[in-house]
Amino acid sequence: xxxxxxxxxxxxxxxxxxxxxxxxxxxxxxxxxxxxxxxxxxxxxxxxxxxxxxxxxxxxxxxxxxxxxxxxxxxxxxxxxxxxxxxxxxxxxxxxxxxxxxxxxxxxxxxxxxxxxxxxxxxxxxxxxxxxxxxxxxxxxxxxxxxxxxxxxxxxxxxxxxxxxxxxxxxxxxxxxxx
Numbered sequence: 001x002x003x004x005x006x007x008x009x010x011x012x013x014x015x016x017x018x019x020x021x022x023x024x025x026x027x028x029x030x031x032x033x034x035x036x037x038x039x040x041x042x043x044x045x046x047x048x049x050x051x052x053x054x055x056x057x058x059x060x061x062x063x064x065x066x067x068x069x070x071x072x073x074x075x076x077x078x079x080x081x082x083x084x085x086x087x088x089x090x091x092x093x094x095x096x097x098x099x100x101x102x103x104x105x106x107x108x109x110x111x112x113x114x115x116x117x118x119x120x121x122x123x124x125x126x127x128x129x130x131x132x133x134x135x136x137x138x139x140x141x142x143x144x145x146x147x148x149x150x151x152x153x154x155x156x157x158x159x160x161x162x163x164x165x166x167x168x169x170x171x172x173x174x175x176x177x178x179x
Contacts, residue, residue, distance in 0.1 A: 030046050030057075032044070032045055033102070035104045036104075037135060038137060039065060042074070043062045044061050044062075055091050056088045056090060058087070058089075059087040061148075061150070062074060063135075073146070074146070074150060075146040076133060076150045077150065077151050079152050087111075095122040095164075097115065097116045098113065098115040098116070098165065099114060099165050099169060101172075103132075103172075103173050108135060110132050110135070111133040112130060112132050112133070113131050114128055114129070114130045114168045115128065115129050115131075115165070116161075116164075125162045126160070127158065127159050128163065128165060130158070131155045132153050132155075132156075133152050134177070135148065135149075136149055154178055
């Protein structure tokens with residue numbers, strides 16, 4: 001009986017360490033995506049801008065609290081303090097240079113962004129930097145901030161990586177926002 005109880009505890013501990021909502025963590029598809037947040041929902045609208053020389057996805061985030069009709073836009077704060085109401089991916093020469101994914105965990109919801117910097121061809125090895133942004137709600141200590149925002153909480157570099165931005169995002173989705 002003790003062996004079964006111990007086995008159940010180990011399984012439960014393993015399940016608690018997994019991402020909470022892994023099925024929709026990487027919304028490459030256009031359209032509306034949603035996750036639970038702050039007693040309501042976090043919505044992500046993914047669209048595409050495309051012309052003869054450019055292609056990029058746009059990410060627009062909103063929080064709708066339960067019982068409230070307002071859709072509050074969520075800003076993405078940069079490490080330098082700037083705010084972006086819309087985040088855009090970057091693609092050059094059929095190579096993704098920047099993209100993002102939502103990773104919902106029990107301790108919060110994260111927007112994980114991977115950006116590649118190269119000095120030569122876009123197909124060359126380059127440094128990929130991953131930044132984890134946590135969805136937060138402004139409080140009394142932040143009266144001038146947006147009601148909801150993704151704040152940077154951790155950055156992890158992948159120097160001289162031959163991996164793609166998509167490979168790194170898939171890897172990061174299974175990691176924690178710390179070393």
